[in-house]
Amino acid sequence: MTPLLEVDNLATGYGQSKVLRGVSFSVKPGEVACIMGRNGAGKTTLLRALMGVLAKTGSVRLAGEDITHWAGHRVNAAGMVWVPQEDSVFSGLTVRNHLTIAVHGRREEEEGLEAAGALFPVLGERLEQEAQTLSGGERKMLALAQALIVRPKVVLMDEPTEGVAPVVVEQLIPAIAASTKESAVVLVEQNIDTALALGQNAYLLEQGSIAVSGTVRDLHDRGVLEQRLAL
Amino acid sequence: MILGFLPVDSFNVIVLAAVFVLVATGLHFTFGMLNVVNLVHGELILIGAYTTLQVQRTTGNVLLGMALAPLAAGIVGVAMERGVLRFLYDRPLDSLLATFGLSVIIRQVVQFVFSPNPQIVRSPIGGSFLLGGFNIPWWRLIIVLVTSVLLVGVIQFLQRSRFGLHARATVANPLLAETMGINSGAMRAGLFALGSAIAGLAGAMLAPISTLNPQFGLLFLVNSFLVVIIGGKGSLRGLVVAGIVLGGTLAALQFVMSTVMAQILILAIAIIGVRVRPLLGLLREWRGRRPLGSAV
């Protein structure tokens, strides 16, 4: 099966400060690739670069198409969606507004709203609430719903379970797994249990590039994750 | 000084309120929403007025001029945004300097082409009628009506249309908007074009009730900023209230004092207004403060 996402020799950073270099990996449909690394390793930076909102060199292919130099809105339109780690809502806009923007041009609005409500019932009950007044966990659910209801080709998720209660994580995991069966998922995750539950291959970022890769299960069994992440 | 050309009667309280709202509405887009300290706003009004004048001269049709005025101002506005201002959204001081420079250039060009002499734009609908003892000029009534319709339209458009939704998202967080499929650059250009076009319309509407010269736009700049800022920058409803209060007060004050004195008093009210507003905001924040630990 050809990969949906192919990243080759990617380098990026902020102005003079280089954060990543020589990053290469690919993700097939139905696969969840875990990006791991300590705080500040560049995980969020990698997702920003893939999403087209941070300048980069190297090459990024989405379903075979070269999207390296595309602007963010084109990358999104081509089927790549992003669940940000923070700042995931527009202030002043309601939950319904957010979902409307997410499904624009992809699905019927009502259908999208129903799908979001089916994934996370709390969203269906709070459609008219301003999104910035949602609780932290609810905001995560909104960000996830926005990404998952559009049948994306590639989903970039930045610590979707960070700060979410373990009981809720238990609900999130099957929801994520069920909605991404045909997508390629790039999951930034610090929590090993979540990584084990969802992920196949893991890539460990250190010093700006991938230091170790392998299956999550294998790296976990050999204690590599625990050691490298200093858990 | 400003708008002293309006004779004093109580209908003018309404007219001046409408004028204040009309000139500030365009600035709501460029400054209120896009955060550009848009010192070229007055010259966009000027372009609207002189476009009307030029079309009146060449075709004899003032209404056609008024229809083309928003188009001309909108095109100039979007050219400035794409050409210069879009690179300066994160650099407010440079952006302020750029709009100041552009305003001087446009004023000079207008002066060069049309001379510094005062010009007259004909009112498309002249005459007046009597209502309850007041003499009401048709054109001034139309200014009030057009302003009301424009406002209802703009509020509906921003709240209900797809463009409005995407624009509000872009203004709230351009990077997030981009990753959700919104072409944030195009949205900003669109907002700037709209604000400029509305400024052009204001210039066209107001040209017949004043004498036109290259300083025409400057007259409206300060009051437009006052209205947008006191209205709570970014809030159209606040803008309407501020416009009605400031414009209405200015007109009312003209009953009892000179126009210059009235304008000075308005400025004083405005300064007190901006001094008090943040206090009110703080008060509200303090009252609504969440219990410790739940602050996000």
Ligand SMILES: Nc1ncnc2c1ncn2[C@@H]1O[C@H](COP(=O)(O)OP(=O)(O)OP(=O)(O)O)[C@@H](O)[C@H]1O
């Ligand atoms: N906007 C920015 N401008 C300049 N430097 C930045 C910016 N954002 C991040 N950095 C720097 O880039 C490096 C990588 O940051 P990044 O946010 O990608 O880390 P991360 O792996 O996601 O960390 P965490 O686990 O804490 O989320 C850090 O050293 C950070 O200080």
Ligand SMILES: [Mg+2]
């Ligand atoms: Mg991060």
